Amino acid sequence: MLKVSVIISAYNHEKYIAESINSILHQSFLDFELIVVDNGSSDSTYKIIKTIKDPRIKIFRIKKNIGFGYALNYALNKSRGEYISLFSSDDIxxxxxLKKQVKYLDDHPGVGAVFSQAQMIDEEGSAIAKHYYDKMFDQKNKSRFEWLNYFFYNGNCLCFPSTLIRKSVYKQILFENERLAQLHDFEVWVKICLIKDIYIFNEKLIKFRIRQDNKNAGADTIENKVRSMFEFSHVLKHYLKIKNVGEFLKIFPNAKEKYHDINDDELIPFYVAREALRVPHVFHQKFALDVLFDLLQNKRVVAKLNKQCHFDYTDFIKLTGQHDIYHVNHIAYQEALIKTLKQQYEDLKQPLKKLKKTIYGKS
Structure with missing residues (x-):
């Protein structure tokens, strides 16, 4: 078996794809295959890929781009490596x-995936001295339970193209979720941490390219923000798979101090929802209310919640009116503000008309 399958999904990166591929071909570690999938590019990306001759490269083309997750799964199903290196077609x-990350996984069988820090570069390949990604990716190592706590409250902070994952672990979590675009990698990190530890090298092992005009896939655009909120609420569903109360308390250690009713494995979805309601994000709160809504369909669970947690239908109904997940209050405020401004405008019309007559002697 090959040791590593490096996977690159390329889309309209004609300017960078050759440099990206060559940075893999010139690795000091040699036991790998490189699977490059052109994901429906409309520029010269595929032609450029075809010009690079190396027996380690396997090239595939998907004629129509139907998502990054689909392209990754396409490549994963063709991979032969023990470990999977996820890489981007514009990074270096x-x-x-590979040498350092492979050795770490070989030496630490309990670790499911490794990551690293990254040097930010601009479109021309020059180092960027300071970027907000530097702070995001600069994370200290934690236990998998601490990572799950961090992810729950803060979201993603790991560098996708720095990843090396055990294929056996990747298979166990069913590879990529093709329905996700912004947070497909974040979901993978959460799912891995539910079963295995991860490790971050305190060293820059890749160069991460920052594109101008929000051209990065994870750029801070309104469209991406809206999509990320939707996807986050679905990623949170994996926390409902926490195995038992002991695991729950390792992930949410502060919950034990706040509540004295955490003692029933069957009620873990309730405990998770209760934590989510404390987070001031609408996607956490919508997730929590949806979980509680589903839980309250089970009469036996309802009886348990009433007895152990003093929570029943009336408490749930109160919550649905308190958590304004559809911004009704904000909309009402905006409508009231518009109404006030319109009235102020009407109130000023007559005085302005009189002032105009005084100045110009006519209406």
Missing amino acids: GLPDK
Whole structure:
């Protein structure tokens, strides 16, 4: 079996794809295959890929781009490596990336995936001295339970193209979710941490390219923000798979101090929803209310909640009126403000008309 399958899904990166591929081909670690999938590019990306001759490269083309997750799964199903290196078609791998990460996974069988820090570069490949991604990716190592706590409250902070994952773990979590675009990788990190530890090298093993005009897939655009909120609420569903109360309390250690009713594995979805309601994000709150709505369909669970947690239908109904997940209050405020401004305008019309007559002597 090959040790590593490096996977690159490329889309309209004609300017960068050759440099990206060559950074993998020039790795100091040699036991790998490179699977490059052109994901429906409309520029010269595919032609450029075809010009690079190396027996380690396998090239595939998907004629129509139907999503990044689909392209990754396409490549994953063709991969033969023990480990999977996820890479981006506009980034650069430093020469010892694979060597160092493979050794770590070989030496630490309890770790499911490894990551690294990244050097930010601009479109021309020059180093960017300071970028907000630097702070995001600069994370200290934690236990998988601490990571799950961090992810629950804060979201993603790991660098996708720095990843090396055990294929056996990737298979266990069913590879990529093709319905997700912004947070497909974040969901993978959460699912891995539910079963395995992860490790971050405190070293820059890749160069991460920052594109101008919000051209990065994860750029901070309104469309991406809206989609991320939707996807986050679905990623949170994986926390309902926490196995038992002991695991729950390792992930949410502060819950034990706040509540004295956490003692029933069957009620873990309720405990998770209760934590989510405390987060001031609408996607956490919608997730929580949906979970509670579903829980309250089970009469036996309802009886348990009433007895153990003093929570029943009336408490749920109160919550649905308190958590304004559809911004009704904000809309009402905006409508009232518009009404006030319109009235102020009407009130000023007559005085302005009189002032105009005084100045110009006519209406």
